[in-house]
Amino acid sequence: MPDNSTVNKKSSVVKDETIIKIENLTKRFGKVAAVDDINLEIKRGEFFALLGPSGCGKTTLLRMIAGFEVPTEGKIFLDGVDVSNIPPNKRPVNTVFQSYAVFPHLSVFDNVAYGLQFDNVSKSEQRERVMAALEDVKLEHLAERKPDQMSGGQRQRVALARALVKRPKVLLLDEPLSALDAKLREAMRFELTELQDRVGVTFIMVTHDQDEALAMACRCAVMDRGRLMQLATPSTLYEFPANKFVADFIGxxxxxxxxxxxxxxxxxxxxxxxxxxxxxxxxxxxxxxxxxxxxxxxxxxxxxxxxxxxxxxxxxxxxxxxxxxxxxxxxxxxxxxxxxxxxxxxxxxxxxxxxxxxxxxxxxxxxxxxxxxxxxxxxxxxxxxxx
Missing domain, CATH: 2.40.50.140 (Nucleic acid-binding proteins)
Structure with a gap:
């Protein structure tokens, strides 16, 4: 049986070093443990997926990494620093949400530049970084267009550029393709993996779609009822499931x-x-x-x-x-x-x-x-x- 180490077929930048380490992480809402004693490590430059059915705790885990939820127990280390109680705006991470949340009244350029305006970045550097981010997502020719003049896939890429322009160490993706139709969702899988490979940033994606996770991720953490059921490469999850739940959920x-x-x-x-x-x-x-x-x-x-x-x-x-x-x-x-x-x-x-x-x-x-x-x-x- 193959081991569960990172099999790097999707990115040339995955390094054998940990960028996120999660130790005994638990989050309770009342008596319910949404996340129950999770331990895992995510590598620098890895495309990582948190996979599981609705209510399994994957989104709560992502929100704790982002800083939107405070752990009940346990710790989160980001690049060796304990960020468990550091507010979201002080963490070197950024999040792309399901709805993309682009501003309809602003141009594509101004949407992407929005976060930089609060960081005392000069106008010249703002323009340089915004255009570089738009080039990464292949939207530099649409910089002056408004979001309502764009397709769903293009709006998603605007949200990605807005997150990447801040140069995060980790990009968090909350069901990034769920708002797209089936044909576009399939095309965007390839675009996202190519983008991650180009920019070399660690991506952590939450999804309930097994096909999406297997197609895009270097490794997947399969969760159920707050617990980690198996952590492995896509091929290992499919061919060597650790238990009945994983075998039944994957394929x-x-x-x-x-x-x-x-x-x-x-x-x-x-x-x-x-x-x-x-x-x-x-x-x-x-x-x-x-x-x-x-x-x-x-x-x-x-x-x-x-x-x-x-x-x-x-x-x-x-x-x-x-x-x-x-x-x-x-x-x-x-x-x-x-x-x-x-x-x-x-x-x-x-x-x-x-x-x-x-x-x-x-x-x-x-x-x-x-x-x-x-x-x-x-x-x-x-x-x-x-x-």
């Missing part, structure tokens, strides 16, 4: 309860009553034989084979004969363009989901409703999950 997964009946260094077998058979792992799982565990299988890792009455049950080449192949019937098909999702009912009534890429324009006709099929997967496909 789609078929999940089953089972009993571990064999566990050796190079293989393991789980009896899964819900599947009506056994699941083979091509590696040991370090569990207690006879104990109850959970098995997760991603839909795209399952193969479909058409089944006929006289057809012998197939065998996966890396698995024992009685493992990892199950019979079912296709009940439903969702065509999504690039892929099709198949809902399949097993012989014992349990439903499974399988996804297949549509590699040609006719791929969706390979299988149809009520087809009898075998579902098979390799020994490296399932993952062992704990509660």
């Amino acid at each position: 789609s997964v078929n999940m089953f309860e089972g009993k571990l009946i064999l566990d050796e260094p190079d293989k393991a077998i789980v009896e899964v009553e819900e599947l009506g058979g056994k699941v083979f792992f091509d590696h040991g799982v370090l569990g207690a034989e006879g104990g109850q565990i959970f098995v997760g299988i991603r839909p795209e890792k399952i193969e479909l084979i058409k089944r006929t009455k006289d057809m012998k049950k197939p065998q996966m080449e890396d698995s024992p004969e009685d493992c990892n192949v199950f019979a079912g019937v296709i009940d439903n098909i969702s065509y999504l363009g690039s892929e099709s999702i198949y809902e399949i009912t097993l012989e014992n009534g349990r439903r499974m989901q399988v996804s297949r890429p549509n590699l040609s324009r006719w791929d969706q006709e390979d299988f149809t409703f009520n087809d009898e099929v075998w579902l098979g997967f390799h020994g490296d496909s399932p993952v062992l999950l704990q509660n």
Whole structure:
């Protein structure tokens, strides 16, 4: 299993040094712990995501980093300095909010320059820094335009330029793409990652959108009910989820309860009553034989084979004969363009989901409703999950 260190595929400026360190951070509202004893470190130049469902505490954590909320317990260190009780305007951070909050009566230039006017920055330096920030977000040609003459994506870039012109050490992004339509949101993912790579500032983004986090972040902290469930790179979260919650929250997964009946260094077998058979792992799982565990299988890792009455049950080449192949019937098909999702009912009534890429324009006709099929997967496909 890969480690959880920063895998830097999105930025050439991530350094192996900590810019934000959070120690035993807790925030209570009455008896409710919105953030519950969080510990994590964020690297300089990293694009970091706080990810989780509504009410998980990610926005409260971001607001404590910004200084808008005071911790009940614990500390926040920014570049080695304890900022836990320092007011927001004294911290070297800036925040871009969901609504962007640009001033409609001011030009793009004046919107971006607004914060500098309170910092005793000379007019000449203001102009130089504003135009540099607008160039970073590719809006220098629209400096005199008013926000109401711009698209949602352009207004978002104005808000980004206004935050970056203050030269923060950390930029905080609160659901930065939620106000955009789906097509523009996808385009802005690339623009934001390219911008972060150019300016080299540490970005910390709050989002509930798993696709957004996986596409943009170097690492993600997945939260639930105020607690940190897993801290890892996007690929590690997806392929090696630490528990049931992460597996279920990140992408789609078929999940089953089972009993571990064999566990050796190079293989393991789980009896899964819900599947009506056994699941083979091509590696040991370090569990207690006879104990109850959970098995997760991603839909795209399952193969479909058409089944006929006289057809012998197939065998996966890396698995024992009685493992990892199950019979079912296709009940439903969702065509999504690039892929099709198949809902399949097993012989014992349990439903499974399988996804297949549509590699040609006719791929969706390979299988149809009520087809009898075998579902098979390799020994490296399932993952062992704990509660």
